[in-house]
Amino acid sequence: QVQLVESGGGLVQPGGSLRLSCAASGSIFSINAMGWYRQAPKKERELVAVITSGGSTNYADSVKGRFTISRDNAKNTVYLQMNSLKPEDTAVYFCNAVRLDFSGNYYPLGSWGQGTQVTVSS
Numbered sequence: 001q002v003q004l005v006e007s008g009g010g011l012v013q014p015g016g017s018l019r020l021s022c023a024a025s026g027s028i029f030s031i032n033a034m035g036w037y038r039q040a041p042k043k044e045r046e047l048v049a050v051i052t053s054g055g056s057t058n059y060a061d062s063v064k065g066r067f068t069i070s071r072d073n074a075k076n077t078v079y080l081q082m083n084s085l086k087p088e089d090t091a092v093y094f095c096n097a098v099r100l101d102f103s104g105n106y107y108p109l110g111s112w113g114q115g116t117q118v119t120v121s122s
Contacts, residue, residue, distance in 0.1 A: 002032070002110045004095050009116030012085055020080040020116060022095030030073040035098040035106060036080045038091035039115075046091075049080060050098055050106055063089075085120045092117050 008020040022034070033052040039045040049069035050058045057069055068081040078095055092115040096108040 002097055004110065004113040006093060006095055006113055006116040009093060009118045011119045011121065013122050014086060014120055016085050016120070017081070017083045018085065018118060020082065020093055020118070022078040022080075022113075024076045024078065024095075024097075030076075032097040032109070033099060033106070034069075034071060034078045035096055035108070036067075036069060036078070037094045037096065037108070038089075038118075039094070040088075040091040043091075045094070047098070047106055051078065082118070085118075087120045090118060090120050 003025040005023045006020060008018060010018060012018055031053050033050060035047050035050040037045050037047050046060065048060045048063045049067055051069045051071050059067060066084045069078065071078045094112055094115040096112065097110050098106040099109055101107055
């Protein structure tokens with residue numbers, strides 16, 4: 001239902017910053033919670049940040065205090081501001097609409113886009 005295009009990744013030194021963008025199509029964007037996921041080589045895809053339609057946020061412990069998720073409903077865009085980047089943040093980053101299950105866990109609703117590569121290295 002929603003097409004997602006991630007951008008903003010690149011090569012950055014440890015301690016640096018990047019701002020990722022996720023452009024979503026469709027008129028349902030504003031009613032969906034959105035999440036940022038990442039997948040490092042040989043690792044499972046990990047949910048790192050969520051923002052609800054009302055603006056509430058949630059973060060994985062690994063990024064808490066360093067990453068900030070935000071959304072601009074008028075632009076159908078979700079952002080991930082990444083500060084104090086570490087080599088272990090290196091991954092392909094994806095966005096997706098998410099929803100809570102009955103146990104309070106988020107799951108992705110849509111198809112995956114191409115993602116955007118973030119590489120943190122000196």
